Amino acid sequence: MSYGIRLHVWGDRACFTRPEMKVERVSYDVITPSAARGILEAIHWKPAIRWVVDRIHVLKPVRFESIRRNEVGGKLSPGSVSRAMKAGTTAGLATYVDEDRQQRAATVLRDVAYVIEAHFELTDKAGPDDSVGKHLDIFNRRARKGQHFHAPCLGVREFPAHFELIEDGQPLPDAHPAREADKDLGWMLHDIDFARDMTPRFFRAQLKAGVIDVPPWQGEEVKS
Amino acid sequence: MTAIAHRYEFVYLFDVTNGNPNGDPDAGNLPRLDPETNCGLVTDVALKRKIRNFVTLDKDGGPGFAIYMQEKAVLNNQHKRAYDALEIKPEDKKLPKDEAKAREITAWMCANFFDVRTFGAVMTTGINAGQVRGPVQLAFATSVEPVLPLEISITRMAVTTEKEAEAQSGDNRTMGRKHILPYGLYRAHGFVSAKLAERTGFSDDDLQLLWNALINMFEHDRSAARGEMAARKLIVFEHENAMGNAPAHVLFDAVKVQRAEGTEDRPARNFADYRVSVDAEAMPKGVSVRELL
Numbered sequence: 001m002s003y004g005i006r007l008h009v010w011g012d013r014a015c016f017t018r019p020e021m022k023v024e025r026v027s028y029d030v031i032t033p034s035a036a037r038g039i040l041e042a043i044h045w046k047p048a049i050r051w052v053v054d055r056i057h058v059l060k061p062v063r064f065e066s067i068r069r070n071e072v073g074g075k076l077s078p079g080s081v082s083r084a085m086k087a088g089t090t091a092g093l094a095t096y097v098d099e100d101r102q103q104r105a106a107t108v109l110r111d112v113a114y115v116i117e118a119h120f121e122l123t124d125k126a127g128p129d130d131s132v133g134k135h136l137d138i139f140n141r142r143a144r145k146g147q148h149f150h151a152p153c154l155g156v157r158e159f160p161a162h163f164e165l166i167e168d169g170q171p172l173p174d175a176h177p178a179r180e181a182d183k184d185l186g187w188m189l190h191d192i193d194f195a196r197d198m199t200p201r202f203f204r205a206q207l208k209a210g211v212i213d214v215p216p217w218q219g220e221e222v223k224s
Numbered sequence: 225m226t227a228i229a230h231r232y233e234f235v236y237l238f239d240v241t242n243g244n245p246n247g248d249p250d251a252g253n254l255p256r257l258d259p260e261t262n263c264g265l266v267t268d269v270a271l272k273r274k275i276r277n278f279v280t281l282d283k284d285g286g287p288g289f290a291i292y293m294q295e296k297a298v299l300n301n302q303h304k305r306a307y308d309a310l311e312i313k314p315e316d317k318k319l320p321k322d323e324a325k326a327r328e329i330t331a332w333m334c335a336n337f338f339d340v341r342t343f344g345a346v347m348t349t350g351i352n353a354g355q356v357r358g359p360v361q362l363a364f365a366t367s368v369e370p371v372l373p374l375e376i377s378i379t380r381m382a383v384t385t386e387k388e389a390e391a392q393s394g395d396n397r398t399m400g401r402k403h404i405l406p407y408g409l410y411r412a413h414g415f416v417s418a419k420l421a422e423r424t425g426f427s428d429d430d431l432q433l434l435w436n437a438l439i440n441m442f443e444h445d446r447s448a449a450r451g452e453m454a455a456r457k458l459i460v461f462e463h464e465n466a467m468g469n470a471p472a473h474v475l476f477d478a479v480k481v482q483r484a485e486g487t488e489d490r491p492a493r494n495f496a497d498y499r500v501s502v503d504a505e506a507m508p509k510g511v512s513v514r515e516l517l
Contacts, residue, residue, distance in 0.1 A: 068250035076347040081329045090290040103249045146471025151415035157361050158268040162473040
């Protein structure tokens with residue numbers, strides 16, 4: 001773990017949607033490795049590197065809240081865009097919100113805080129001037145200054161994530177005494193395998209002393 | 225259009241007097257409440273809706289400012305003018321399978337639709353390029369203090385159907401309910417990413433339009449339910465660097481909303497009961513604050 005980083009992330013709300021309950025969204029109890037990777041990539045990412053989440057510390061008690069919103073059901077169809085492009089006008093190319101309305105509830109997390117422990121690996125896209133030190137420096141510099149590529153979020157974009165780099169040797173932030181220290185969280189999404197037609201891969205998430213050890217991506221414990 | 229070169233964050237304060245800023249469909253259209261704190265909530269999508277509606281009114285669907293997600297009430301299709309569309313090979317009728325075509329479609333949508341360029345959109349191309357992440361991100365707005373929803377009963381001197389009239393033997397009166405907040409000052413946080421703006425072509429003019437929309441949108445969103453809503457403050461943080469010069473939460477923390485002196489012991493009923501201060505001293509290097517409202 002020589003290139004490891006630790007990032008403290010927190011926010012008022014979060015929604016790490018369970019794939020089996022994604023219509024009326026229900027969040028997992030904790031952040032998924034996939035969402036944690038997304039936060040790191042929002043701060044720094046290049047095709048030359050791949051983030052690997054090693055450990056997730058859960059600092060706050062797991063609490064939920066329900067929010068129901070008006071959403072639209074449909075997606076934009078590329079066929080109708082092509083037609084509009086050909087016709088050279090945007091007339092008629094629109095979604096009428098009140099015709100395509102769905103009311104959906106979301107069960108989201110309240111007041112979350114995590115520490116993400118992660119490192120990165122160089123991919124085969126790495127060129128001669130991509131060194132581990134360079135990318136680590138860029139990440140640390142940005143995280144220290146609060147810089148990011150786009151604002152990182154806790155699962156969905158309406159729940160922004162605040163973050164702070166935990167420097168080497170610096171202690172972890174204090175955990176809430178009422179937080180869950182041990183719990184079997186069941187099968188949880190590890191990440192999506194984009195190389196193989198977006199196959200989701202799952203692992204058995206166990207919270208032990210407030211920490212989830214994330215198994216290696218190609219490990220035995222990860223099933224698709 | 226050249227994209228914006230700086231990252232921005234903003235704090236947006238708006239208030240409501242005797243109205244319902246955002247109804248909760250789960251609670252019979254009561255104003256949204258955070259059950260733990262009793263503070264009021266306004267969702268990000270409610271605010272985005274008003275931004276879209278304002279742009280529709282302001283630009284009237286002019287070139288580059290069409291709105292994809294429309295409400296019928298503001299639909300104004302006949303006024304739409306011809307567009308500076310791209311020259312596209314007409315023979316290609318199939319759905320875009322290749323990435324280049326998908327990108328072309330995405331680029332066209334971004335160039336023509338303000339809301340796609342600003343907030344993003346999802347297109348079903350099956351390729352990742354069909355999904356646009358917009359540079360502008362809004363979080364839920366929360367009231368500064370707990371709010372008190374009131375239920376107001378109202379009467380109507382008419383009925384809808386004949387059957388109802390018969391049941392009332394000609395009395396023809398119905399009761400309805402309105403939910404209002406006597407007063408609530410809400411605070412919303414927003415983010416504008418320069419890097420995502422590069423990808424959608426969100427320009428400085430677009431940014432001006434966004435500020436303009438935030439400042440003026442409630443002026444064009446009057447209704448029986450809303451009561452009096454008004455934008456009160458728009459505090460914008462501009463980072464020198466496109467990636468940013470400081471963490472967002474540090475900037476947000478520099479904006480304090482407190483009760484005005486001598487009003488602490490009674491419920492707030494207007495904006496004068498609050499005092500907004502921006503700690504300019506606490507601004508990190510490379511970040512400039514501007515109060516646009």
